[in-house]
Amino acid sequence: MPAPPVTTQRYYSNIYWHFTGSPKEIDWREVRCPGDICKHGAILDPATAKDTLKLILTSKKLLGSCTERVLNGVETEKFCCVTDIPLKDLPSHSPYYGKVAIGFKASTVHKTFLPVMYVPTASMPVVERLVPNRKLAEMGFDFFMYPGSFQEQQGHRMLAQAAQNMETIREPDADAVKGFWLNFIKVTDFDTSPENTFYREREWRNIGDFKFQIEDVVAVVVPEALIAETRDHLEAEGYPKSISIVAWEFIENA
Numbered sequence: 631m632p633a634p635p636v637t638t639q640r641y642y643s644n645i646y647w648h649f650t651g652s653p654k655e656i657d658w659r660e661v662r663c664p665g666d667i668c669k670h671g672a673i674l675d676p677a678t679a680k681d682t683l684k685l686i687l688t689s690k691k692l693l694g695s696c697t698e699r700v701l702n703g704v705e706t707e708k709f710c711c712v713t714d715i716p717l718k719d720l721p722s723h724s725p726y727y728g729k730v731a732i733g734f735k736a737s738t739v740h741k742t743f744l745p746v747m748y749v750p751t752a753s754m755p756v757v758e759r760l761v762p763n764r765k766l767a768e769m770g771f772d773f774f775m776y777p778g779s780f781q782e783q784q785g786h787r788m789l790a791q792a793a794q795n796m797e798t799i800r801e802p803d804a805d806a807v808k809g810f811w812l813n814f815i816k817v818t819d820f821d822t823s824p825e826n827t828f829y830r831e832r833e834w835r836n837i838g839d840f841k842f843q844i845e846d847v848v849a850v851v852v853p854e855a856l857i858a859e860t861r862d863h864l865e866a867e868g869y870p871k872s873i874s875i876v877a878w879e880f881i882e883n884a
Contacts, residue, residue: 645848646712646739646834647720648692651679651728659699662751663818665825667726676853676878679730683850684863686732692840698816701754704804706813709835712739720851721882722824723831729878730856733849738842743834746816748827754817755806763795813837849874851881 653671692710699705766788773785814835818828852860854877861875
């Protein structure tokens, strides 16, 4: 009896996509969920995002220009990124990254990119330390506004009481996240609403610029109205006709 056919759950793609339509002046250090992206400006219209796509195709390079804040005072190195979400799910990206994308071979991405580790804020490592009672200390320092007076004496008494009533505080442990893996931590809370969590985005990162070859590109996605121009540009830059040009409308309606 023949063995049953092997089926694979396609929750990921073997084509890795880079979108070109996120807001131009966005500061990724201030973003903690997809909903924050549009607070930094509107996503690029398809024609402008297409121009960015053409620059990428011509230069054969994704610029490592993004920096994210992991903790206060702790940031990643500059990176570029792709996603391995399946073709049918690309429309979930469009509210934040536009409707233009370039697709790379998995074998090429696997050489230099790594998947990020999504960590909710509450799970970030912390360190505990004892400090003088902050409320008493704050009150004591307020009295120092009156040097040489009874209030200043009262301030010294308050600070002494603060030192006798130590309290434990919990602070993010910057030392615990420094090093190589720092660049692949993405701080985001988990949530069932797509706009409130990055977890669903399946991001992979390359530290610095990503330089690729013509044969590393397998597909591009653009709206129908931009297909002819995109095809002409691919041909002018020497890309093979075998590269798939997929209409965004086809993906939305498939």
